[in-house]
Amino acid sequence: xxxxxxxxxxxxxxxxxxxxxxxxxxxxxxxxxxxxxxxxxxxxxxxxxxxxxxxxxxxxxxxxxxxxxxxxxxxxxxxxxxxxxxxxxxxxxxxxxxxxxxxxxxxxxxxxxxxxxxxxxxxxxxxxxxxxxxxxxxxxxxxxxxxxxxxxxxxxxxxxxxxxxxxxxxxxxxxxxxxxxxxxxxxxxxxxxxxxxxxxxxxxxxxxx
Numbered sequence: 001x002x003x004x005x006x007x008x009x010x011x012x013x014x015x016x017x018x019x020x021x022x023x024x025x026x027x028x029x030x031x032x033x034x035x036x037x038x039x040x041x042x043x044x045x046x047x048x049x050x051x052x053x054x055x056x057x058x059x060x061x062x063x064x065x066x067x068x069x070x071x072x073x074x075x076x077x078x079x080x081x082x083x084x085x086x087x088x089x090x091x092x093x094x095x096x097x098x099x100x101x102x103x104x105x106x107x108x109x110x111x112x113x114x115x116x117x118x119x120x121x122x123x124x125x126x127x128x129x130x131x132x133x134x135x136x137x138x139x140x141x142x143x144x145x146x147x148x149x150x151x152x153x154x155x156x157x158x159x160x161x162x163x164x165x166x167x168x169x170x171x172x173x174x175x176x177x178x179x180x181x182x183x184x185x186x187x188x189x190x191x192x193x194x195x196x197x198x199x200x201x202x203x204x205x206x207x208x209x
Contacts, residue, residue: 015069029044046061059087077189081184098120108148112187113184113187121174
C-alpha cells in the first residue's frame with residue numbers, strides 16, 4: 001500500500017450507523033469517512049435477523065439510508081427491504097401460482113413507498129381467483145395507506161402484519177403456502193405538509209410451470 005493511500009486512511013474517522021427510532025434506534029454497524037457529511041445519502045445493508053436477533057429472519061435484507069451525522073453517529077431512514085433471491089426461489093413450486101401485486105402509495109405523513117406483495121398458492125388457480133386475491137391485496141394496501149404513517153407501515157411490511165391481513169382474507173379464495181411483502185422501497189420523502197394521495201396500482205402476475 002502506497003504512503004498516500006495509508007495517509008488517506010489515517011485521516012478517516014469511524015462513524016456509528018444508527019437505526020431509525022421505529023427500528024430501535026440502536027447501532028447496526030460502523031463505517032469510516034474523512035468527514036461525516038460525506039456519509040449523507042449512503043445506503044447501508046443488513047438483515048432483519050441482525051436487528052431482531054431472530055435468525056429465522058435472515059432471508060430478509062434491510063436497507064437504511066444516512067439522513068444526517070452528528071457526534072460520529074449517522075442517523076438513518078428505512079430505505080426498503082427485500083427477500084433474498086434464494087429464499088424467494090425456494091418458495092416457488094411446480095403446478096402452483098405466484099400472484100404479485102405492485103403498489104405505489106403515499107403514507108399519511110407524506111412518504112412515497114413502493115410495495116410488492118406476493119401470494120403463492122398450493123395448486124394452480126384460475127385467472128378469476130388471481131383477480132380475487134389481487135383485489136384483496138389492493139383493498140388492504142389502500143386502507144393501510146390511508147391510516148398509517150411511514151414508520152407504522154414499515155413495521156407492518158417487515159414484521160408480517162400486512163401480509164397476515166392479506167392471508168386471513170385470501171385463504172378463503174384458495175389454499176395458500178405463503179403470503180409476504182417480498183420487496184419495498186422508499187421512493188420519496190415528504191415535501192412540505194403531508195398529503196394523503198390515492199393509491200397507484202401496477203399489476204404483475206407470475207405463474208410457475
